[in-house]
Amino acid sequence: MADKIATREAYGKALVELGEKNDKVVVLDADLAGATMTKYFKAAYPDRFYDMGIAEANMVDTAAGLSTMGLIPFCSTFAMFGAGRAYEQVRNSIAYPKFNVKLCMSHAGVSVGEDGGSHQAIEDIALMRVIPGMTVIVPADANETRKAVFALADFQGPAYLRLARLATPVFEEDQPFEIGKANVLRDGTDVAIFACGLMVNESLEAAKLLAADGIDAAVINIHTIKPIDRECVIHYAQRCSKVFTVEEHSTIGGLGDAVADVLMGVVNCGFHKIGVPDQFGQSGKAADVLKEYGLTAPQIAANIKAKL
Structure with a gap:
C-alpha cells in the first residue's frame, strides 16, 4: 500500500483534472465545498461552480435543469443530505426523466466518526439502489x-458515487475500472469475499490473516453495486461455495442484498453479510466506530472463521 488518501480528496482533485478536459462539466455544492473537496474545482473554475447553500433539494433540481442544457452537473454534499434529505428530488427530478446528473456524496458510512449517527449515512446505497x-x-x-x-x-444517465471522509490506503497495483465490472484483487478457492469502498482494503487484510490459518479467500471489489457484475458474482459463489459480503453500510439493502439477489435460486452456497446491523451509528473516532461494528480486518477474519 502507498499513502493514505480519502476518496473525497481524490474526487475533488479529479474534478479539476476533468474540468480542464471537458468544459461541459459544472459542479454544485451545498455549502460544504471544504469538506466534499469541491473547493479545488471552485478555485480552478469559479465560473462553473455553484454554491447552492444549505438547500440540497434546490441543488438537485438546479442540476437537473443544467443537464437539459447539455452540461454535465456533478452534485456534492454529505451522503446523509444528498441521498436522504433530497431523496424526492433525486427520484423525481433526476432519475424519473433520466437526466444526466452525477450525485457524488461524501461522508458516507460510520467512518464519518465524531459526527455521529445523525450524519453517518448507512442507508444511502439502499436508497439509491432502489431508484429505477x-x-x-x-x-x-x-x-x-x-x-x-x-x-x-x-x-450517460443518473449516477450515485459514494465517497468517504476517512483517509485510507491507496492500492499499489493499478486496477482497471469499468462501470458494472468487478475487479478480482485476490484469487481463492475456499471462500469468496465481496466488498466495496473502505471495506475492500480491510477484506484484503482479513484474507491475509485467513491464509495464515490455511483458508484461501478470494477478494472481489464490487465497486459498482448497480448494475452489479452478475457473471463474476455467480462464478466465485460456485467456485468457493461460501460467500461473505462486507460493507460499511446497513446489512439491509446494500451490497449484501445486491449479491444475494444475484445468487438466490441460482447458486446453492453458504451466504453471510458483514456490515452495520439494524441500528444507527455512534459518535467516536473512526477507527473505534469501525471496530464497534466489527468492520476491521481482524474482526472480519474472525467472523469468517467462526462461520466456516
Whole structure:
C-alpha cells in the first residue's frame, strides 16, 4: 500500500483534472465545498461552480435543469443530505426523466466518526439502489475514485458515487475500472469475499490473516453495486461455495442484498453479510466506530472463521 488518501480528496482533485478536459462539466455544492473537496474545482473554475447553500433539494433540481442544457452537473454534499434529505428530488427530478446528473456524496458510512449517527449515512446505497435506472458506484481507493469520476463524465444517465471522509490506503497495483465490472484483487478457492469502498482494503487484510490459518479467500471489489457484475458474482459463489459480503453500510439493502439477489435460486452456497446491523451509528473516532461494528480486518477474519 502507498499513502493514505480519502476518496473525497481524490474526487475533488479529479474534478479539476476533468474540468480542464471537458468544459461541459459544472459542479454544485451545498455549502460544504471544504469538506466534499469541491473547493479545488471552485478555485480552478469559479465560473462553473455553484454554491447552492444549505438547500440540497434546490441543488438537485438546479442540476437537473443544467443537464437539459447539455452540461454535465456533478452534485456534492454529505451522503446523509444528498441521498436522504433530497431523496424526492433525486427520484423525481433526476432519475424519473433520466437526466444526466452525477450525485457524488461524501461522508458516507460510520467512518464519518465524531459526527455521529445523525450524519453517518448507512442507508444511502439502499436508497439509491432502489431508484429505477440509477447507477451506484462505491470506489475502494483514491485511484479508483479518479477513474470513476472520468467514467461518469462519459456515462450517460443518473449516477450515485459514494465517497468517504476517512483517509485510507491507496492500492499499489493499478486496477482497471469499468462501470458494472468487478475487479478480482485476490484469487481463492475456499471462500469468496465481496466488498466495496473502505471495506475492500480491510477484506484484503482479513484474507491475509485467513491464509495464515490455511483458508484461501478470494477478494472481489464490487465497486459498482448497480448494475452489479452478475457473471463474476455467480462464478466465485460456485467456485468457493461460501460467500461473505462486507460493507460499511446497513446489512439491509446494500451490497449484501445486491449479491444475494444475484445468487438466490441460482447458486446453492453458504451466504453471510458483514456490515452495520439494524441500528444507527455512534459518535467516536473512526477507527473505534469501525471496530464497534466489527468492520476491521481482524474482526472480519474472525467472523469468517467462526462461520466456516
